[in-house]
Every structure is written in structure tokens, then in C-alpha cells.
Amino acid sequence: MKEFSQRQIETLSSFVPPDRFSMGQSNRKLHLHDISFHQGTLPAGIIWPTTTKETAKILAWTYEHGIPVTPWGAGTSTEGNPVPTRGGLVIDTTRMDRILEIRPADLQADVQPGVLRKELNRQAGKHGLFFPVDPGADATIGGMIANNASGVQTVKYGATKDYVMRLTIVLPDGEAIHTGCKAPKSSSGYDLTRLFVGSEGTLGIVTEATLRLTGIPAHHLAATIAFNQLENASAAVALMMGSGLEPAALELLTPGLIKLMNTEKELGLSESPSLFCEFHGISKTALQETANMTREICENCGAVDVKFGVEESKREELWRARHEAWETIHRAHPGKETLIVDAAIPISRYPEMVVFSQDLVDKQNAIGYVFGHAGDGNLHVVLVGDPQNKDDWQVLEDINHHIVMRAVELGGTCTGEHGIGIGKRKFMEVEHGQSYHLMRRIKELVDPKGLMNPDKIFI
Ligand SMILES: Cc1cc2nc3c(=O)[nH]c(=O)nc-3n(C[C@H](O)[C@H](O)[C@H](O)COP(=O)(O)OP(=O)(O)OC[C@H]3O[C@@H](n4cnc5c(N)ncnc54)[C@H](O)[C@@H]3O)c2cc1C
Structure with missing residues (x-):
């Protein structure tokens, strides 16, 4: 469906005050994209309910009239998760904000x-x-x-x-x-x-x-640990996790990404494979013991530079830089889009997966930044390219495909945290087998008309 009829507009307008229903082009376009390259279909209108009761009225009506509905939060998904694919109504939840x-x-x-x-x-x-x-x-x-x-x-x-x-x-x-x-x-x-x-x-x-x-934890301790080889950095991850250290964050970064972060934010970090970690504890003494043990494990794995006790302002700067990694990559490649690998595997297999992924990127001469939430086996590769250039983009899709297939073979998943959305639907059957069909049956039971966020999770 493209536009609402006059009657439909009148009904929708009766559900909420005038400032909470819009058919304006700019609002419709704002709800057409998350942060990914996935293309949607322009919704016919946006509605902002503020209560369960209003939402229930709206959905009873869309259901009766067969109108597709797409829920919307902040629109920061990476796989087209909140992107409307069949027009219809977007239910923007941001005014249910109490x-x-x-x-x-x-x-x-x-x-x-x-x-x-x-x-x-x-x-x-x-x-x-x-x-x-x-x-x-x-x-x-x-x-x-x-x-x-x-x-x-x-x-x-x-x-x-x-x-x-x-x-x-x-x-x-x-x-x-x-x-x-x-x-x-x-x-x-x-x-x-x-x-x-x-x-x-x-x-x-x-x-x-x-x-x-x-x-809120009483004490924090942050550390940056540099290695001269990627294998060594990722091997240290499994050992740290197995030692009972319980890091509150354990991130792996590779030199390409650290270089971009240094250039943009003047962080002065060593441009070698590194771990960023943080520990939370009830006392400084307990954290000191954690620091000693971490140093020992990492130096045994070939760490070349272990910096502990990163002061508060530096700690915040470091984590801000890590959180903004995706934006930093985008700013370094203006006009390009990103395809984000989000595989997760058992932590014992993390080292080989990291090396496998970096090798794939290097062999294909692609632009790709490998990093991840190493402590929970979640690996990201942000691949950079132009979706309009079909051949080049296919190279990125192939890299993603190989990494996901390897992750699934190792007992892992195609997505550790970003969800399936539109982009990862093609991996659902291979990852879940018969369970994928059970999921589909559940979807059909709860949403027999297939109106709720259509074309997501299932092909
Ligand atoms: C720079 C950057 C870094 C990120 N890093 C991470 C990360 O480290 N880990 C991570 O997990 N994610 C990460 N993300 C992805 C994203 O932020 C998360 O998936 C987030 O949970 C999306 O929330 P949102 O409010 O933006 O939801 P949206 O993107 O608007 O929607 C997400 C999904 O939820 C549905 N939805 C929204 N509201 C409702 C509701 N009330 N009821 C039912 N369905 C609803 C939508 O239809 C859609 O399918 C990152 C994103 C960016 C831009």
C-alpha cells in the first residue's frame, strides 16, 4: 500500500491528538532507514502512541484492515530491523517515554x-x-x-x-x-x-x-594491552576468561581501527593488536590483585605493552572512542556504506576466527576493520564499500558469508547482538535447521496475517 485513504486518515487521526499522527514526507523519510544500507518502502504515515491503550486501539484497527505495521525505537539498528518494507504504518514508540x-x-x-x-x-x-x-x-x-x-x-x-x-x-x-x-x-x-x-x-x-x-560498582580499573601478533592478543582472551578474572569489558582491536581512532582523536595508542579491558570491584586492593594476574597472563601470551590504572578522563575517552568506532570508520570513508559482520562463537575458537576473518579481508584486498567484544566471543568486521557497485559489494557479502558459515560450523551464530533484520535472514535456516520452521509457525500463530514488521527475521 502507498497512501492512506481519506477514511483511513480520519480513523487514524481519531486515535491520537493531531501532533501525534503524521503523513508529512519528511517524517515518512526519517522512518525509512536505520543506520544500514538496507532500503525500505516509504511508510504511508507515522503514529506516536503514548499508552498501551492507544497502541491496542491502533493495532486492532490495522489488523482488521490488513495494514502492515512497523515498530520504531531510535532507529539505530544495523540490519534494517525497523525499516518498513511494505509501506503501511510506522508506530514510533519514542513518546512512550516515561x-x-x-x-x-x-x-x-x-x-x-x-x-x-x-x-x-x-x-x-x-x-x-x-x-x-x-x-x-x-x-x-x-x-x-x-x-x-x-x-x-x-x-x-x-x-x-x-x-x-x-x-x-x-x-x-x-x-x-x-x-x-x-x-x-x-x-x-x-x-x-x-x-x-x-x-x-x-x-x-x-x-x-x-x-x-x-x-553501580565502587571501583573501576581500565587497561590497554598491546601485542605484536593478533593470534597472541586473541589467545590471551580465552585465558583471561578461564582464569576467573571476570572482566567487565574485554574488547579486541586491530591496528587498522586503532590507527583511525588515533588519527581522529589523538589517543596516542600503540597501533598493534590490542585488548581494551575494564574491571569492576568492591575495593582497590581486589582490583590490584586482578591487575597483577592480568599482567602475568598477558605477558605470558606475548604482550609487549601493558598499561593499567588508566585515569578517569582517559578511561572515558578510550571507551567513547571504542563506542564511536563505527562512526569513525564512516568518517574515514565518506560516501561509503558499511556491511557489519556480527558473528559470535565459543571463546576457545575466538583466536582462529579472528585470524580467519582478517585473512579473508586481506586476501580480497577489501576495506574491513576487525574488532569485537572478545570476552563474549562476538566478532565484528566492519566492511566498507559502495552497494551501488554490485561486483565490489558482492566481495563484501562473500566475506560476510564465509565468516558466518565458519561461525555456524564452530557452533556459533550469525548475529551476537544486532539481530536478523533484513540482512541476516539468509542465514537463519542454516543456523537453526528445524527450529527455524518452528519459529515460523510461532510467527504464523501470533501474527496470522503477517502484518507485524513484515519481511524481518523470515524470508
Ligand atoms: C554506533 C552504533 C553502535 C552499536 N553498537 C551496538 C552494540 O554494541 N550492541 C548492540 O546490541 N547493538 C549495537 N548497535 C545497534 C543498536 O543500537 C541496537 O540494536 C539497539 O538495541 C536498537 O535500539 P533502537 O531503539 O534504535 O531500536 P530500533 O532500531 O528503532 O528498532 C529495533 C527493533 O526493535 C523493534 N522495536 C522498537 N521498539 C519496539 C517496541 N516497543 N516493541 C516491539 N518492537 C520494537 C523495531 O521494529 C526493530 O525491529 C549499535 C548501533 C550503532 C549506531
Whole structure:
């Protein structure tokens, strides 16, 4: 469908005040792209509900009239996850942005889905608490739930799925349901909360969530550790993880990316394969012991430069630079697009996977930056090119394909954190086999008309 009829416009306008429904071209275009190169189809309109009740009314109507619906958070996905592919209505969740309650004694917060991660942390911080999942981008909680986002601190604190206790969801036909509970544990029936986490808005719209929070750590210790060989850096990762050190972040960076970061931000880092790590602890003494052990492990693996105790301002600068890696790559290659590999494998296989990926990039003479959340086996390769140049782009697609196939062979996955969206659908069957067909049956059961975020996850 391209445009709404006059009657449809009148109905949609009756659901919300005039400033919360738009058919303006600029709003429609703003909701056509996430940060990836994936192309969508211009939605016919955007609506901004503020409550479960409004969302339910809207979805009951779209369902009855067969109108495709795409939920939208902050639009920071990397695989076309919130990109409308059949026009229709975009439900923008950003005005469902209230933190309903923070209960410090329970370590919990009730939020609407449009709350931004950083705002939640500002408010939770007043109680000495935080929501530790940190994808870098200031994403909405709804978008993070839908993508099961994670980030640099997942190695210690876990992914979004580990923090979602209870959800209110409006199903594609407009029925509102609750899943889960506010008790710290439950073994009551099927875990529907986990079904909706990571479902990328294909099963319904999250309109409220109860999240677990955790205490802000008393002390931090950051380190940069340089190696002269990539194999050595990645080998140190498995040893550190196996030694009980429990890093709060353990990131691998390769020289090409560090060079770009140095050029842009004058960081003065050694341009060799490196680990950025951070440890959180209850005392400085405990962290000192951690530092000693880390140094020993890394030097045994051939580390050539181990710098500990990175002071606070430098620590923030370092993590900001790491979080902005993707933007830095884009700025270094103006006019180009990126294809982001997001494979994850068991940590024991991380070293060979890193070398395999770097070799593929080098052999193909492609532009590609290898790095990753090494501590949780998540490898990124940001491949740079021009999707309009079909032959060159195919080289990047082939590299992605080889890396994913290798990851799946090693017992891993095509996506550690970004989700399937449009871009990774082709890997679903090979990764999941029969389970992929069960997922499809679940989708058909919950959304028999196929209206919720169509063309995502499934081909
Ligand atoms: C620079 C950069 C770095 C990033 N690094 C990471 C990283 O380290 N780890 C990581 O996990 N991700 C990362 N991402 C990807 C992205 O930030 C996350 O996937 C994030 O969770 C997306 O949230 P969003 O609010 O932007 O959601 P959107 O992109 O708007 O939407 C994401 C998905 O959620 C659905 N959706 C949105 N709201 C709802 C709702 N209320 N109910 C149901 N479905 C909904 C959408 O339809 C879509 O399928 C990065 C992105 C950028 C730009």
C-alpha cells in the first residue's frame, strides 16, 4: 500500500491528538532507514502512541484492515530491523517515554519502551543503580528488548534478556497481554518473556517493561594491552576468561581501527593488536590483585605493552572512542556504506576466527576493520564499500558469508547482538535447521496475517 485513504486518515487521526499522527514526507523519510544500507518502502504515515491503550486501539484497527505495521525505537539498528518494507504504518514508540517507577529496594524499574538507555541510567544512578547493557548508541529500551541488544559490558553483566522480568505487549490483533513477573525467579510455564525479547517487533509491540537493575560498582580499573601478533592478543582472551578474572569489558582491536581512532582523536595508542579491558570491584586492593594476574597472563601470551590504572578522563575517552568506532570508520570513508559482520562463537575458537576473518579481508584486498567484544566471543568486521557497485559489494557479502558459515560450523551464530533484520535472514535456516520452521509457525500463530514488521527475521 502507498497512501492512506481519506477514511483511513480520519480513523487514524481519531486515535491520537493531531501532533501525534503524521503523513508529512519528511517524517515518512526519517522512518525509512536505520543506520544500514538496507532500503525500505516509504511508510504511508507515522503514529506516536503514548499508552498501551492507544497502541491496542491502533493495532486492532490495522489488523482488521490488513495494514502492515512497523515498530520504531531510535532507529539505530544495523540490519534494517525497523525499516518498513511494505509501506503501511510506522508506530514510533519514542513518546512512550516515561519511567513509571524505580524501586531501589527491589533493584527494579518499570518503564515505557521509548525511554532512552542513558536517561534510565541518569535516573537509576540517583539510587546507586544502573542498567548495565550498553550498546553504545543511546537506544530505546523497547528497541533493545526487541533486538536483545548487548554491548561492551555483556561479558560481565549479560545481555538485555538477562534484565527483562515482565512485559506488557500488544499483539498484532490489538490484544494486550502481560508476560513474566516481578519476582527475581519463576519456573511458571513457558518463558514467553524470552520469546518476545529478540523478536524484533515481529510478534507485537512492547508497551511496558519491568527491568532488573544492578548496583553501580565502587571501583573501576581500565587497561590497554598491546601485542605484536593478533593470534597472541586473541589467545590471551580465552585465558583471561578461564582464569576467573571476570572482566567487565574485554574488547579486541586491530591496528587498522586503532590507527583511525588515533588519527581522529589523538589517543596516542600503540597501533598493534590490542585488548581494551575494564574491571569492576568492591575495593582497590581486589582490583590490584586482578591487575597483577592480568599482567602475568598477558605477558605470558606475548604482550609487549601493558598499561593499567588508566585515569578517569582517559578511561572515558578510550571507551567513547571504542563506542564511536563505527562512526569513525564512516568518517574515514565518506560516501561509503558499511556491511557489519556480527558473528559470535565459543571463546576457545575466538583466536582462529579472528585470524580467519582478517585473512579473508586481506586476501580480497577489501576495506574491513576487525574488532569485537572478545570476552563474549562476538566478532565484528566492519566492511566498507559502495552497494551501488554490485561486483565490489558482492566481495563484501562473500566475506560476510564465509565468516558466518565458519561461525555456524564452530557452533556459533550469525548475529551476537544486532539481530536478523533484513540482512541476516539468509542465514537463519542454516543456523537453526528445524527450529527455524518452528519459529515460523510461532510467527504464523501470533501474527496470522503477517502484518507485524513484515519481511524481518523470515524470508
Ligand atoms: C554506533 C552504533 C553502535 C552499536 N553498537 C551496538 C552494540 O554494541 N550492541 C548492540 O546490541 N547493538 C549495537 N548497535 C545497534 C543498536 O543500537 C541496537 O540494536 C539497539 O538495541 C536498537 O535500539 P533502537 O531503539 O534504535 O531500536 P530500533 O532500531 O528503532 O528498532 C529495533 C527493533 O526493535 C523493534 N522495536 C522498537 N521498539 C519496539 C517496541 N516497543 N516493541 C516491539 N518492537 C520494537 C523495531 O521494529 C526493530 O525491529 C549499535 C548501533 C550503532 C549506531
